[in-house]
Amino acid sequence: MSNQIDSAKLLDRAEQLVDLAKKAGADRADAVVVRSRSKGVSVRLGKVESTEASESDDFSLRVFIGNRVASVSANPGFDLAQLAERAVAMAKVSPEDPFAGLADEADLASEIRDLELYDPTEVSADTLRENALVMEEAARSVDGITNSLGAGASAGMGGLVLVTSHGFSGSYAGSRFSRSVAVIAGEGTKMERDHDFDSRLYVADLDAPEDIGRRAAERAIRRLNPRQVPTASNLTVVFDPRVARGFVGTIAGAINGASVARKTSFLRDKMGHQVLKSGLNITDDPLKVRGSSSRPFDGEGVAGRALTMIEDGVLKHWFLSSSTARELGLKTNGRGVRGGPSVSPSSTNLALEPGDVSPEDLIRSVGTGLYVTDMIGSGVDMITGEYSRGASGFWIENGELTFPVSEITLASNLKDMFMRITVANDIDRKFGVAAPTLAIEGMTLAGL
Structure with a gap:
């Protein structure tokens, strides 16, 4: 998960899209790319149930003709000119919306602050699996816990690239690391369930897997009878x-x-x-x-x-x-x-x-x-x-x-x-x- 992967390339593509929308007849336009990268592992009763990974860059173009607006979305690889022309054609036949429009230029961010939202730490699938197993084992080892609903660990990033026809161009990215576990206490008709989790921007800030598992177990046991x-x-x-x-x-x-x-x-x-x-x-x-x-x-x-x-x-x-x-x-x-x-x-x-x-x-x-x-x-x-x-x-x-x-x-x-x-x-x-x-x-x- 490298920070703002290809952000310059995505910004350039968004800028082209806005320019093409203007050439196709739009009065104003903005283009946004929502980036997502994630991987996760889930386990239950000491065995891996699933390992997942996903990546996406979702493009959206919004165009305005007077008070008429239309939006179209696409995945990478689309033809920029065709998308812009389609959006403008849709806007021409859309009903008027008196409140639609870009943000006022005076309100746009003049600088993009670094809010320390991104942790570049690479967490392997093996580490995620180990964290999930440790969490579940910590919970199941507490007396009174009789079953597990599973544990999971994930790592991912998300980002936003935005370009507008009135001068804004910017991007940022943020990371997310999560751990969760849910267990059952008691037996038969007297079973109770509970869970615990943690989610942070920086992996080092996450609660230890053992602590999350123990808390989930203690919460479930307290609910008995x-x-x-x-x-x-x-x-x-x-x-x-x-x-x-x-x-x-x-x-x-x-x-x-x-x-x-x-x-x-x-x-x-x-x-x-x-x-x-x-x-x-x-x-x-x-x-x-x-x-x-x-x-x-x-x-x-x-x-x-x-x-x-x-x-x-x-x-x-x-x-x-x-x-x-x-x-x-x-x-x-x-x-x-x-x-x-x-x-x-x-x-x-x-x-x-x-x-x-x-x-x-x-x-x-x-x-x-x-x-x-x-x-x-x-x-x-x-x-x-x-x-x-x-x-x-x-x-x-x-x-x-x-x-x-x-x-x-x-x-x-x-x-x-x-x-x-x-x-x-x-x-x-x-x-x-x-x-x-x-x-x-x-x-x-x-x-x-």
């Missing part, structure tokens, strides 16, 4: 950081400009209003050095900057790409992401900033409640905010975790949940979404 608990209202629920990250992702979805423009977010009318409990802050930083979701420019060539999306509980920003911003009468904040030929807004390194209390003290303050370690299903209505999801975890009694709990459903409304969050101080920022342990008061638990 779960109980059901009676239905309760006005309950305080504590979310484990692993679950809290998903909850913060729900907040991000509610403040995505595309959802606001489509009127599919229950926060669509809340800009400048308090949407989270006072004192809470949600940040997003695309320029974080070695950040899991960092990028020196977005899918339109715009330089993003660190933003406090929600400050002291007050909504300050939507996630915006250029077209979404125009639709809302705003300016892009560099959160556009290429999904093939299209561009849509998304978060980067997103974090619900931590508080001052330790997770142990937060749990202790609850007295009686529920500590959630796993959520099931996707019962969240982003238009109304209605929230209802299956859950499992541990019952909190006298401020301590006691017995495991399963087969329950948690319900509330996100508008209320957002205003009742208390955060601990144990944030881990290694993933693209970061959140500490958090507690939410006033939830309903449907149980026995």
Whole structure:
């Protein structure tokens, strides 16, 4: 995995494509190449199940004729002129889109920062296999583990090359190394499963395979012999950081400009209003050095900057790409992401900033409640905010975790949940979404 393999060649090809699109009749155009290289090994019960490798360079050309837009995609080896002519022909018969267009030239990145996103370390398939086997063996060696669902290790890189007809030309690449394992504890009808994983930009930063395996086993064993608990209202629920990250992702979805423009977010009318409990802050930083979701420019060539999306509980920003911003009468904040030929807004390194209390003290303050370690299903209505999801975890009694709990459903409304969050101080920022342990008061638990 050499850094930005043939980036100069890909940039040259993208530039040719844009020039040909202009000659074919496009007013404006951009060309993007999404590069991917990956290899991985999966094992189960001490034997290799699969070894995979993939490589791709996916080209997309987007052309504009007035307010008409069309996009075409192709693999390497295509005829540049034919692709450009086809895109322009499609644009001529496309419906008008008043919000379509390239990013404003003033918003384009003037420099492409080195955010240290790429680790050139070569990891062989043999090393990946060994890591996966060690992980699984570490998990299976823990008393109480009765089966394995498998372990895997992977290494890869991804990159973006972007050229626009109004002067932007740039590329960057990032690496990714991952390890994961899932195991089963118990037997018969009393089996429980759990997993653990790690994913980093730099292979040296990964947790040791033995540690990942041991944690997966310990999590599965802790879930053995779960109980059901009676239905309760006005309950305080504590979310484990692993679950809290998903909850913060729900907040991000509610403040995505595309959802606001489509009127599919229950926060669509809340800009400048308090949407989270006072004192809470949600940040997003695309320029974080070695950040899991960092990028020196977005899918339109715009330089993003660190933003406090929600400050002291007050909504300050939507996630915006250029077209979404125009639709809302705003300016892009560099959160556009290429999904093939299209561009849509998304978060980067997103974090619900931590508080001052330790997770142990937060749990202790609850007295009686529920500590959630796993959520099931996707019962969240982003238009109304209605929230209802299956859950499992541990019952909190006298401020301590006691017995495991399963087969329950948690319900509330996100508008209320957002205003009742208390955060601990144990944030881990290694993933693209970061959140500490958090507690939410006033939830309903449907149980026995």
